[in-house]
Amino acid sequence: MTKGITKRNEDYAQWYLDVIAAADLAEHSAVKGCMVIKPNGYAIWEMIQAQLDRMFKATGHVNAYFPLFIPESYLQKEAEHVEGFAPECAVVTHAGGKRLEEPMVIRPTSETIIWSTYKNWIQSYRDLPILINQWANVVRWEMRTRLFLRTTEFLWQEGHTAHATAQEAEEETLKILGVYRDFAEQYMAAPVYVGIKTDKEKFAGAVRTYCIEAMMQDRKSLQCGTSHNLGQNFARAFDVTFQDESGKLQHVYATSWGVSTRLIGALVMSHSDDNGLVLPPRLAPLKVVLIPIWKEESEMEKTKQKAAELTANWHDQISFRIDDRDQYRPGYKFNEWEKRGVPIRIEMGPRDVAADQVVVVRRDTGEKIPMPQQDLLPRIQKLLEQMQNDLYQRALEYRNAATYRADDYKEFQSAIENPGGFFWLHWCGNPDCENRFQETSKATIRIIPMDGEKEQGPCIVCGKPSQQRVLVGKSY
Amino acid sequence: MTKGITKRNEDYAQWYLDVIAAADLAEHSAVKGCMVIKPNGYAIWEMIQAQLDRMFKATGHVNAYFPLFIPESYLQKEAEHVEGFAPECAVVTHAGGKRLEEPMVIRPTSETIIWSTYKNWIQSYRDLPILINQWANVVRWEMRTRLFLRTTEFLWQEGHTAHATAQEAEEETLKILGVYRDFAEQYMAAPVYVGIKTDKEKFAGAVRTYCIEAMMQDRKSLQCGTSHNLGQNFARAFDVTFQDESGKLQHVYATSWGVSTRLIGALVMSHSDDNGLVLPPRLAPLKVVLIPIWKEESEMEKTKQKAAELTANWHDQISFRIDDRDQYRPGYKFNEWEKRGVPIRIEMGPRDVAADQVVVVRRDTGEKIPMPQQDLLPRIQKLLEQMQNDLYQRALEYRNAATYRADDYKEFQSAIENPGGFFWLHWCGNPDCENRFQETSKATIRIIPMDGEKEQGPCIVCGKPSQQRVLVGKSY
Numbered sequence: 001m002t003k004g005i006t007k008r009n010e011d012y013a014q015w016y017l018d019v020i021a022a023a024d025l026a027e028h029s030a031v032k033g034c035m036v037i038k039p040n041g042y043a044i045w046e047m048i049q050a051q052l053d054r055m056f057k058a059t060g061h062v063n064a065y066f067p068l069f070i071p072e073s074y075l076q077k078e079a080e081h082v083e084g085f086a087p088e089c090a091v092v093t094h095a096g097g098k099r100l101e102e103p104m105v106i107r108p109t110s111e112t113i114i115w116s117t118y119k120n121w122i123q124s125y126r127d128l129p130i131l132i133n134q135w136a137n138v139v140r141w142e143m144r145t146r147l148f149l150r151t152t153e154f155l156w157q158e159g160h161t162a163h164a165t166a167q168e169a170e171e172e173t174l175k176i177l178g179v180y181r182d183f184a185e186q187y188m189a190a191p192v193y194v195g196i197k198t199d200k201e202k203f204a205g206a207v208r209t210y211c212i213e214a215m216m217q218d219r220k221s222l223q224c225g226t227s228h229n230l231g232q233n234f235a236r237a238f239d240v241t242f243q244d245e246s247g248k249l250q251h252v253y254a255t256s257w258g259v260s261t262r263l264i265g266a267l268v269m270s271h272s273d274d275n276g277l278v279l280p281p282r283l284a285p286l287k288v289v290l291i292p293i294w295k296e297e298s299e300m301e302k303t304k305q306k307a308a309e310l311t312a313n314w315h316d317q318i319s320f321r322i323d324d325r326d327q328y329r330p331g332y333k334f335n336e337w338e339k340r341g342v343p344i345r346i347e348m349g350p351r352d353v354a355a356d357q358v359v360v361v362r363r364d365t366g367e368k369i370p371m372p373q374q375d376l377l378p379r380i381q382k383l384l385e386q387m388q389n390d391l392y393q394r395a396l397e398y399r400n401a402a403t404y405r406a407d408d409y410k411e412f413q414s415a416i417e418n419p420g421g422f423f424w425l426h427w428c429g430n431p432d433c434e435n436r437f438q439e440t441s442k443a444t445i446r447i448i449p450m451d452g453e454k455e456q457g458p459c460i461v462c463g464k465p466s467q468q469r470v471l472v473g474k475s476y
Numbered sequence: 477m478t479k480g481i482t483k484r485n486e487d488y489a490q491w492y493l494d495v496i497a498a499a500d501l502a503e504h505s506a507v508k509g510c511m512v513i514k515p516n517g518y519a520i521w522e523m524i525q526a527q528l529d530r531m532f533k534a535t536g537h538v539n540a541y542f543p544l545f546i547p548e549s550y551l552q553k554e555a556e557h558v559e560g561f562a563p564e565c566a567v568v569t570h571a572g573g574k575r576l577e578e579p580m581v582i583r584p585t586s587e588t589i590i591w592s593t594y595k596n597w598i599q600s601y602r603d604l605p606i607l608i609n610q611w612a613n614v615v616r617w618e619m620r621t622r623l624f625l626r627t628t629e630f631l632w633q634e635g636h637t638a639h640a641t642a643q644e645a646e647e648e649t650l651k652i653l654g655v656y657r658d659f660a661e662q663y664m665a666a667p668v669y670v671g672i673k674t675d676k677e678k679f680a681g682a683v684r685t686y687c688i689e690a691m692m693q694d695r696k697s698l699q700c701g702t703s704h705n706l707g708q709n710f711a712r713a714f715d716v717t718f719q720d721e722s723g724k725l726q727h728v729y730a731t732s733w734g735v736s737t738r739l740i741g742a743l744v745m746s747h748s749d750d751n752g753l754v755l756p757p758r759l760a761p762l763k764v765v766l767i768p769i770w771k772e773e774s775e776m777e778k779t780k781q782k783a784a785e786l787t788a789n790w791h792d793q794i795s796f797r798i799d800d801r802d803q804y805r806p807g808y809k810f811n812e813w814e815k816r817g818v819p820i821r822i823e824m825g826p827r828d829v830a831a832d833q834v835v836v837v838r839r840d841t842g843e844k845i846p847m848p849q850q851d852l853l854p855r856i857q858k859l860l861e862q863m864q865n866d867l868y869q870r871a872l873e874y875r876n877a878a879t880y881r882a883d884d885y886k887e888f889q890s891a892i893e894n895p896g897g898f899f900w901l902h903w904c905g906n907p908d909c910e911n912r913f914q915e916t917s918k919a920t921i922r923i924i925p926m927d928g929e930k931e932q933g934p935c936i937v938c939g940k941p942s943q944q945r946v947l948v949g950k951s952y
Contacts, residue, residue, distance in 0.1 A: 029593065030550075031580065034543035036593055039608065042540045064518045067510035068582075068613055068629050069566075074506075090545075090571040092582070096617035097563055104507065106544075106568070106582075117505065117512055132515065137544055137613065141572030153544050 005339070007274050012218040017147065019268055022339040023277040026147050026264075033145040033152030037261065040340065041148075043285035044264050045155065049135065051187055051283075052157065052259070055179050061131045061159060066113050068137075069104040074112040078237040081111065084204020088140040090152075106139040111205060111230070111256055114160045115238040122162060122252055124243045129172070130162040148265030149222070149476050156260035162252045164244060166231070169253035173229040176257045177210045180225035188263065189280035189391040190214045190270045191399055192224060193422070193471055195447025200434055203256075207231035213446045213471070215399040216269040219420035221446045221473040224266050230254035265476075271364070271391050277341030278364055280391050281384040288320040288380060289337045290358075293330045293349035300326075306353045314377055338363060343387055344380060364391055405469070409460050412472075416443050422473045426466035428459035436461050437472065446471045481815070483750050488694040493623065495744055498815040499753040502623050502740075509621040509628030513737065516816065517624075519761035520740050521631065525611065527663055527759075528633065528735065531655050537607045537635060542589050544613075545580040550588040554713040557587065560680020564616040566628075582615040587681060587706070587732055590636045591714040598638060598728055600719045605648070606638040624741030625698070625952050632736035638728045640720060642707070645729035649705040652733045653686045656701035664739065665756035665867040666690045666746045667875055668700060669898070669947055671923025676910055679732075683707035689922045689947070691875040692745040695896035697922045697949040700742050706730035741952075747840070747867055753817030754840055756867050757860040764796040764856060765813045766834075769806045769825035776802075782829045790853055814839060819863055820856060840867055881945070885936050888948075892919050898949045902942035904935035912937050913948065922947045 005018040020026055025041030028034075037045065053063075069092065076082045089105040107113065114132075121127060139153050159176060163169040177194060184192045192212035202209035206228035213221045235241070235251035244250050271278040281287055290311060292303040307322050314320055323333050330347070337345055345361040352358050358376065360369045364387055371379055402421035406412040412423055427433060427445065438444050452468045459466045481494040496502055501517030504510075513521065529539070545568065552558045565581040583589065590608075597603060615629050635652060639645040653670060660668045668688040678685035682704035689697045711717070711727040720726050747754040757763055766787060768779040780800050790796055799809050806823070813821055821837040828834050834852065836845045840863055847855055878897035882888040888899055903909060903921065914920050928944045935942045 027596075029543050029589070031543045031545045031547065031589070034545060036543070037541040039538035039540045043538065045541075046539065062515035062519065063522065064515045065513040065521075065631065067505050067507045067512065068615065069507045069510060071507065087573055090568045092566045093569045094579075095566040096619070103570075113505070113507070139544065143572070155541065 005274060005276055008217060015274070016265075016269060019272045019277055020147055023268075023341055025268070025277075028145075028147065031152075033142055035145075035147055035151050035153075037155075040285075041264060044267065044279070044283060045261055047283045047285055048187075048259075048263055049157075052179075052183060053135075055183060056133050056157075056159070059175060059179060061133045061161075063134065064132045065134055065136070066110050066117065068107055070107050070110075070113045072103050072105055074116055075105055077112060078205045078233055080233075081205035081237075085109065085140075088142070090139045090141055107136070108138055108140045109256070109258075110134065110136070110138075110158055110160065111234050111254075112238075115234040115240060115254070118160075118162055118252070119238050119240045122240055122242050125164045125245055128162055128164045128242060128252065129168065131159075131172075132161065133157055133159040146265075146476075148261055148268070150262075154260050154262065156258050158258040159256060161255045162235075162240075163255070164242065164250075164253070166253050169231070169255050170229055173208070173210060173227045173255045173257070176255070177212070177225075177227040180212050180227065180257075180259060183259075184212055184214060184224055185392065187280065187282045188214075188224075188267055188270065189282075189388055189395060190224070190266060191392065191396040193447055193449075195449045195452075195471065197226075198431075198434055198445050198448065198470075200431055201444065203228045205230060205233050206256075207233065210450070211447060213473075213475075214266055214270065215395075215402060215422060215473075216266070216476070217272075217398070218269075219402050219422075219473075221422065221475040222262070222266050222269070223446070223475065224263060225257070225259040227257035228255060230256055270395055272341070276339035278391070279341040279343060281343045281388045284319075284341065284343050286319050286321055286340075286342050287384060288318060288344045288346060289333075289342045290320060290322045290346040290348065291330060291333050291337075292322065292324050293347060295350070299350045303348060303350060303353055307348060310348075310358075310373055310376060317377060318381065334361075343384060346380075362387060364394075407457070407460065412460060413441050416441050416472075416474065420474065422446070422471055424469040425460045425472050426455075426457035426468075427470045428462055428464040428466045430459070430462065430464070433459055433461035441472075441474075443472050443474045446473050446475065481750060481752055484693060491750070492741075492745060495748045495753050496623055499744075499817055501744070501753075504623070507628075509618055511621075511623050511627050511629075513631075516761075517740060520743065520755070520759060521737055523759045523761055524663075524735075524739055525633075528655075528659060529611075531659060532609050532633075532635070535651060535655060537609045537637075539610065540608045541610055541612070542586050542593065544583055546583050546586075546589045548579050548581055550592055551581055553588060554681045554709060556709075557681035557713075561585065561616075564618070566615045566617055583612070584614055584616045585732070585734075586610065586612070586614075586634055586636065587710050587730075588714075591710040591716060591730070594636075594638055594728070595714050595716045598716055598718050601640045601721055604638055604640045604718060604728065605644065607635075607648075608637065609633055609635040622741075622952075624744070625738055627737075630737050632734050634732060634734040637731045638711075638716075639731070640718065640726075640729070642729050645707070645731050646705055649684070649686060649703045649731045649733070652731070653688070653701075653703040656688050656703065656733075656735060659735075660688055660690060660700055661868065663756065663758045664690075664700075664743055664746065665758075665864055665871060666700070666742060667868065667872040669923055669925075671925045671928075671947065673702075674907075674910055674921050674924065674946075676907055677920065679704045681706060681709050682732075683709065686926070687923060689949075689951075690742055690746065691871075691878060691898060691949075692742070692952070693748075693874070694745075695878050695898075695949075697898065697951040698738070698742050698745070699922070699951065700739060701733070701735040703733035704731060706732060746871055748817070752815035754867070755817040755819060757819045757864045760795075760817065760819050762795050762797055762816075762818050763860060764794060764820045764822060765809075765818045766796060766798045766822040766824065767806060767809050767813075768798065768800050769823060771826070775826045779824060779826060779829055783824060786824075786834075786849055786852065793853060794857065810837075819860060822856075838863060840870075883933070883936065888936060889917050892917050892948075892950065896950065898922070898947055900945040901936045901948050902931075902933035902944075903946045904938055904940040904942050906935070906938065906940070909935055909937035917948075917950075919948050919950045922949050922951065
C-alpha cells in the first residue's frame with residue numbers, strides 16, 4: 001500500500017495501474033480477464049449507480065431482471081448482432097452433470113433474450129412504450145484486458161425500450177444520450193463530445209449509435225456511454241409486432257443503451273495526479289477525512305474530543321471519517337487519504353483547537369485553507385461544490401487545448417503521434433477512407449457531430465467533398 | 477391481467493402462481509429454470525436490497541464484487557463443498573471461440589473464489605477482520621423450479637467475512653442472524669424461528685449453519701436466510717493464514733451468509749389472500765394509490781384537481797400514485813391495485829370533495845375508513861405503520877396456532893399431513909432417526925433451537941434420551 005506511483009509523463013499506462021493499486025480500487029483475479037472490484041472501487045460504483053438510477057427513474061424508466069443465459073439460437077437471429085458478438089461469447093455446454101441439448105451463451109448484452117420476452121408482452125399500441133433498465137453483469141471474452149476499461153466480465157446497466165413509432169424511439173435514444181452527457185459533465189466532471197458513430201463503429205444490430213466521448217490525460221478518447229436506436233431490427237428478428245391505433249400490424253421500434261464499470265476507469269484517468277486518485281466530490285464515497293493531530297500524549301484526548309464535537313451533527317449530512325488512529329503519524333495518514341482520493345482533508349492540531357480553527361486541504365490543488373470552526377460544515381459543502389466545478393473546468397480546458405482542426409493528412413499523422421489529441425477532420429463518408437485513417441494512424445472516428453457546424457471541405461484522405469468535420473482520436 | 481386467482485384452499489400452489497401473475501411480478505423465461513423478474517417484482521427486490529444494505533453497512537460491512545466464474549479446481553478444494561455443489565453447476569467449456577484449458581463453473585456461491593482472493597489480502601492480524609458483502613447473481617441447476625422460491629439463476633447477497641478468532645467468527649455469524657431476524661420481523665412482517673441446522677441440512681463446507689424459518693399459509697416452512705460459521709475450513713482449503721499478535725501463524729476463521737430473491741416468494745406467501753398480493757407497507761414500492769371518481773364528465777376536472785392539490789406536498793414523503801385514467805371504471809382500478817398489493821387505496825368522489833373528506837381502504841382487511849382531507853398524510857402514515865404491525869401479529873397468531881408439540885410418532889405422522897404445521901419433537905441427535913422422519917413424513921428438522929428450553933424426553937423415533945425439542949415441518 002505504500003508503494004510509489006509511477007509519474008504520468010513517465011509511463012501513463014503504469015501510472016493508471018499504480019493509482020488503482022494505491023487507492024485499493026480493484027485487482028486482477030485468478031480468472032483470466034476478470035477483476036475483483038475491491039470495496040473502495042465498488043463504493044464508487046455504488047455512487048454512480050445511485051445517481052444514474054435516480055436519473056433513469058426521473059425519466060420514466062423502471063428496473064427489471066432478465067436471465068444471464070441466452071440460447072445460442074437466439075443470438076443468431078439478428079445477423080449483424082451475432083457477427084459482432086459471437087466471437088466474444090463464453091458458452092455453457094454442460095449443466096447439472098449433463099451435456100445441454102442447446103448450448104447457452106453468457107449474455108454479452110441482452111437484446112436477444114429481452115426481445116424474445118417482449119414478444120409476449122406486446123400485442124397492442126396500448127402495451128407501449130416499455131421503458132426498462134437492468135443492472136447486471138455481462139461477459140465478453142477479451143484478449144487484452146485492463147482494469148475497469150476492458151475486462152471479460154463487467155458490471156453495467158442496459159436499458160431496453162420498445163416504442164410504437166420510429167420518432168419515439170429516436171427521441172428516447174437522444175433523451176438517454178442527454179442523461180449520459182449530464183451525468184458525465186455534472187457528476188464525473190468530465191466534459192464529453194456527443195455524436196453519432198460511423199457504421200463501422202456502431203453497435204452490432206443498431207440503426208444508429210450515439211455516444212459520449214471523453215478525453216483522458218494521455219489525450220486518448222474513452223467512449224463512456226452509448227445509446228442505440230435499434231429501429232425494427234430486433235423486432236423483426238424476434239417477430240415482435242403490435243396493432244397500431246388504426247388496427248394495422250407493425251413491428252415495434254427499439255432502443256438500447258448502457259454504461260459500465262468502465263466509468264470508474266474514466267474517473268481515475270480524468271482527474272488523478274502523480275499523488276494518486278482524485279475524485280469529483282459528487283462521486284466520492286468518502287468526502288471528508290478529519291485528522292486530529294497531537295504531539296504530546298496529553299494533547300491527544302482533547303484534540304480527539306474536539307474532533308468529535310465538531311462533527312457531532314454531521315452524520316446525516318455528509319460522508320466523513322475521523323482518522324484518530326494512534327499507531328500512524330499524521331504524514332502517513334495525509335498520504336494515505338490523498339492516494340485514495342478523498343476530496344477534503346481537515347487537519348486539526350492543538351494550536352487549531354486553541355484558535356477555534358482548522359486547516360482544510362483540497363485534494364485537487366493541495367491548497368491549504370484555514371477555516372473557523374464555526375459553521376464549518378456549510379463552508380466545506382461550498383468548497384466541495386467549488387472543487388466539483390473546478391475539476392470540470394480544468395478537464396474542459398485540458399481537452400479544448402488538445403483538440404485541433406487538421407486539413408493536411410501528413411500533419412495530422414504526425415500530430416496524432418505527438419502531441420496527440422482530438423482532431424476535427426473532413427471526411428467524405430466513405431468507409432475506405434475511414435479504414436485508411438485507422439490503418440495509418442491507429443486513430444478512429446470517434447463521432448460524427450449531430451449538430452456540427454456545416455462546413456464544406458475536401459476529405460482529408462481522398463479529397464472528395466465533405467459536408468462537415470468529424471472527431472478523430474486514438475482510443476481505449 | 478384480468479384472469480382470476482385460484483382460491484388458496486382449493487389449490488395453494490396454483491394460488492401462489494396466480495398471485496404472482498396477477499401482480500405481474502415475474503414469469504418463467506424461455507431459458508430452462510430461469511425467471512424474468514418483471515418491474516413490479518424487481519421493485520420489491522429493490523426495497524429489500526435498500527433496507528438490507530443499510531443494515532449491513534450499519535454493522536460495519538462494505539460491498540465488493542468478485543468474478544462470476546470459478547475455475548473447476550477451486551471448487552474441488554473443499555471436500556464437502558464440492559460434493560454439495562458440483563452436481564448443480566453450470567459449466568463454461570468454450571469461450572472466445574476456443575475450448576478452455578480448464579472449464580469454469582458459474583458461481584453457485586462464492587466461498588472458493590473469494591477465499592482464493594483473501595489469501596492475498598491477509599498476512600497479519602492487522603488485516604482482519606474483513607467484512608465484505610456482495611450483491612450478485614448465482615446459478616444452481618435445479619430440476620424442479622418455482623418462481624422466486626427455486627430458480628436456476630437467482631439474485632442474492634452473500635457476505636464473506638474473515639476473522640482472527642473462532643469467537644469473533646461465531647459473533648459475526650450470530651450478528652447477521654440477528655439482522656436477518658430483524659429484517660424478517662420488522663420489514664417482511666414475517667415471524668421467524670431462529671436456530672441451528674442439523675449436520676445433514678447445514679451448508680456444504682460449514683461448521684455450523686444458523687437460519688431463520690418462516691411459516692407460509694399452507695403451514696409449510698420456508699428457509700428465508702442462512703448464516704454460516706465456516707470455521708477454518710475454507711482457510712485450510714486455500715491455505716489462508718495470518719500471523720497473530722504473538723507472531724504465531726494461524727488459519728483464518730470465516731463466515732458466510734445470504735438471502736435471495738426467494739424472500740419475494742416468502743412475502744407473497746406470508747400475507748397475500750384470494751384477491752391477490754398483500755405486501756407489508758415497509759416493503760411496498762407503491763404505498764398509496766389515490767383514485768378520483770366521477771360519474772358526470774363535468775365532475776372530472778374538479779375531482780382530478782382536488783386530487784392533485786391534496787397530494788401536492790406528498791412527493792418527497794411517500795410513494796403514491798394518482799390513478800385518473802379515463803378509460804377504466806373505478807371498480808376495474810380498485811381490482812387492479814388490489815391484485816398488485818398496494819397497501820392503501822384512497823377513493824375520492826364528488827361528494828367526498830364537497831365534504832372535505834376521502835375514503836381510505838386498507839388492502840389487508842378491506843376496511844373502509846372515512847378520513848378528513850386535513851392532515852391526511854400523517855394519518856395515512858400512521859395507518860401504514862398500524863397495518864405493518866397488524867400483518868405481523870396476524871402472521872404470528874397463524875403460525876403459533878399451527879405450531880404443536882408432539883410426543884407420539886403416529887400422531888405426528890398423521891398431524892403433519894393434516895392439518896400440517898410446525899412440530900416440536902424430541903430427537904436424540906442420531907442422523908438415522910432424522911432420516912427416518914424424513915422418509916416417513918416428508919418433513920425435515922428445520923432448526924435446533926439455540927436457547928430452547930432444556931427438557932428431557934424420549935426421542936420420538938427411537939426413544940433414546942433427548943435434551944431438547946427440535947422444530948420439524950414440511951418445507952419448500
